[in-house]
Each structure stands twice: as C-alpha cells, then as structure tokens.
Amino acid sequence: MKLLCIRCGNYTYFETDITGIKEISAADGLMTIDNARFPDFDYTEDTIRNNLKDMVDYVLKEDDSSLVFDPETETYYNRFITCARCGSAKVIKPFRPKRRMVPLDQELEENREEFNALRKERTDENSLPRLWEP
Amino acid sequence: MKIVCPACGNHKSFLIPLWVRCTFKFNEDGTLSILHVRQLESLEDKIVDQGKTSFAITCKDCGADALVTLNEYENLDNQKAQRAALEAL
Ligand SMILES: [Zn+2]
Ligand SMILES: [Zn+2]
Numbered sequence: 237m238k239l240l241c242i243r244c245g246n247y248t249y250f251e252t253d254i255t256g257i258k259e260i261s262a263a264d265g266l267m268t269i270d271n272a273r274f275p276d277f278d279y280t281e282d283t284i285r286n287n288l289k290d291m292v293d294y295v296l297k298e299d300d301s302s303l304v305f306d307p308e309t310e311t312y313y314n315r316f317i318t319c320a321r322c323g324s325a326k327v328i329k330p331f332r333p334k335r336r337m338v339p340l341d342q343e344l345e346e347n348r349e350e351f352n353a354l355r356k357e358r359t360d361e362n363s364l365p366r367l368w369e370p
Numbered sequence: 371m372k373i374v375c376p377a378c379g380n381h382k383s384f385l386i387p388l389w390v391r392c393t394f395k396f397n398e399d400g401t402l403s404i405l406h407v408r409q410l411e412s413l414e415d416k417i418v419d420q421g422k423t424s425f426a427i428t429c430k431d432c433g434a435d436a437l438v439t440l441n442e443y444e445n446l447d448n449q450k451a452q453r454a455a456l457e458a459l
Contacts, residue, residue, distance in 0.1 A: 238396055249395050256390040272385055288392050320393050359453055
C-alpha cells in the first residue's frame with residue numbers, strides 16, 4: 237500500500253492533474269488536434285505516463301511538501317493527489333512504525349558474520365578450480 | 371487564425387501543452403495503470419491566450435515558440451465592438 241484515502245479507505249484508485257502535450261495540425265485552413273506522433277514514439281502518451289510517474293514519485297518521496305495540515309479539521313490534505321473513489325483530498329502515505337534506530341557501530345557488529353560470509357563467497361568464487369584453459 | 375514558426379517557417383505541425391486530469395491505480399506489483407484521461411483546458415482559449423501564459427505553443431519540427439495571429443476580420447470585429455462600446459459611453 238503506497239497511498240491511502242483516510243476518508244473512505246481506498247488505497248488503489250487516485251486522481252491527479254498533470255501536463256499533457258497535444259499536436260495541432262493545420263492544413264487547408266483547417267486545424268485539427270491529435271496525439272503528437274513521431275516516427276518511433278507517441279509523444280503525447282509518453283508525456284502522460286512520465287508526468288504521472290514523476291508526480292506519484294514526488295508525492296511519495298516529498299510527503300512533507302505535498303501534504304498540508306488543516307488545523308480546523310486536524311487532518312492532512314494532499315495538494316496533488318485526490319481519491320478517485322470519494323473525491324477526498326485526505327490522501328496520505330499509510331503510517332509505518334519507524335524502524336528501530338541503532339547506532340551504526342552496533343548495526344555493523346550485528347551484521348558482521350553475514351558480511352564475512354558474503355566476502356568469503358566472493359573469494360571462493362575466484363579460487364574455483366579451472367576446468368578450461370584458453 | 372494562423373500559426374507559424376518564425377524560426378523554420380513550419381506552418382503545419384505544432385505542440386501545445388494542456389492540463390489533464392489523470393485517474394490511475396496502483397497495481398499489486400507497484401506499477402501504475404491509467405484508467406482515464408480528461409482534458410481540463412479548452413484548446414481555443416489556450417491558443418488565443420498564446421503569449422499571455424507561460425506555456426507556449428511550440429514548433430514540432432524545431433521546438434521554437436510559435437507565432438499565433440488571429441484572423442484580420444476577427445480583429446476588425448473586435449475594433450468595431452470596442453468602438454461601439456466607447457460610443458455607448
Ligand atoms: Zn476516498
Ligand atoms: Zn520551427
């Protein structure tokens with residue numbers, strides 16, 4: 237679960253506004269609008285996919301700047317993403333308990349055996365008997 | 371109305387940025403799927419506003435900012451309307 241609507245519980249469907257690109261073609265005094273296509277790609281489709289992904293990545297990474305706190309209702313509102321089910325902007329990253337923070341020294345000590353095993357694997361690989369001589 | 375590229379002379383194909391509302395879903399594997407895309411801006415307004423907004427119509431061939439000129443008669447109509455408005459005062 238990456239985002240959660242705290243109003244209706246939806247964590248699947250969302251909405252956001254992004255910039256898209258279209259092509260205007262002029263011929264014989266007529267103007268038509270369509271997807272902007274280049275020989276090997278559809279620029280309109282690529283832009284929408286990329287901008288949507290950028291927006292979602294941004295909101296997931298920078299939740300401090302994408303959430304605004306409303307003191308009156310005491311809830312957070314998402315500036316960029318709304319719930320596609322109920323329309324609410326109360327879309328937040330689900331709460332995850334913070335990982336226990338241990339001093340780095342202690343963490344290295346705890347993981348020492350695992351690291352040594354990993355290193356050993358690498359050294360052993362280099363000393364495997366040669367089966368084939370160039 | 372006429373659109374031309376002052377840099378390369380192209381008068382056929384241009385790119386225009388438009389705000390869209392995108393409905394999407396998170397798939398179980400973490401990827402995104404798009405369910406619906408809705409255009410939020412009127413193209414006509416956008417073209418007429420060219421030059422007033424920070425988003426410009428650009429040339430599809432060379433990327434330069436395009437030049438939009440409204441039809442002469444549209445301008446005349448406009449002038450006439452303005453004069454009529456002034457006279458009414
Ligand atoms: Zn909701
Ligand atoms: Zn050009």
